[in-house]
Amino acid sequence: MTSARQQVLVLHLNSGDLGSTTVAWAFYDGTLGAEDVQMQAGSENEPPYSSVLDAMRDGWRVFQASPLPERSAAAGTGQLTNEYWLERIQDNDSNEGG
């Protein structure tokens, strides 16, 4: 079985430009075991990258971008928009213990 594991970084930006400022972030780490603690809500106050472009320069690959939101007065506001999913593949043998 392959030892490659996916790490996923979800970044929300303040505009549709990939160089705009990060306003929310989440990290899901496939190298961690079921008993390990993933990133928790409220655990950090500074984003790991200032933008998606900043993360790309560090080796992260964008694999999904949210569609541009439909804006209307009737719809109001809801979920955070400008959402980007990035991945990094790690060799789990070198990450034992997470």
Next chain:
Amino acid sequence: MAIAEPTVAPRVNLLNVEQMAQFVFDGFLEFSDLVPDELNEMVHADLLKAVGADGLEPAYRWHITDNPHGFYEESSAVREVHALPSVQGVLQSLLGPGHVGSHSAVHATRPNQMEAQKWHVDGGGRRQVRLPKVHPYSFDILTAYFPHDTPYEMGPTLVLPGSHMRSVLGNDISRYKNIVGQKRLSGPGGRIVFMHEALWHCAQTNETDQWRFMFKIRYNPRVPQRGLFDTDGWDNDEIRRFFRTNKGAHSLTGESPAVVTERANWWRYLCNADELDDPSGTGGHGDYA
């Protein structure tokens, strides 16, 4: 049983326009001076008796019993806290006469608990995702009472100021982990935070060796929430300036223009005034934007 307000509900200790405007922007108000110290200590002592090796005693877990007020009925001190004229004044201002506490719950976080709750909204969601017969400007209030000191590392409730203006379903937002502007409600004991029902929130990790407690009541209004607080000065220059200078507050992803109008109309509704007049149909907001 539901928690009903005292039979005689005095219209005293009402919120003023500055406080209510802050609530409209942030989605919560925090008070540190409503409850005497001795009452806080009595409630804390009662809460320590409500937990054991297996966590919160089953009698107080409202979602697995048929009693949504187990601890409230058990602790005369916590009942006294929520009947204080100072506390009732805030509830009167936000909910009006006849408000009812639909359920209450002890929130207990174990010592050294390193997993946080996930971001959520209580009760499902708001406005567009609610039943059509629910008035768009109606809201419940969640009181979060912290009887003892809850420093940052003890994991007081995390909130996202301004998120009450977003329409989401309860647990969809659990995908998010960290958001610019998030705020841990840390501080000294005796604070009560009055939260709009749609405010995003979650409990935090507790890195101390002490139990962390918060006692919550969800209150429902029974009247239209208009003109219930001290509305004196609701349209004065200072208030208009406050709305103008803070129009971009809590705007994360470009939603500010939509929120400005909605916020101004909600404000006018709360103040018992007509919604913004826009005969041109151009979406002008007048001095509020």
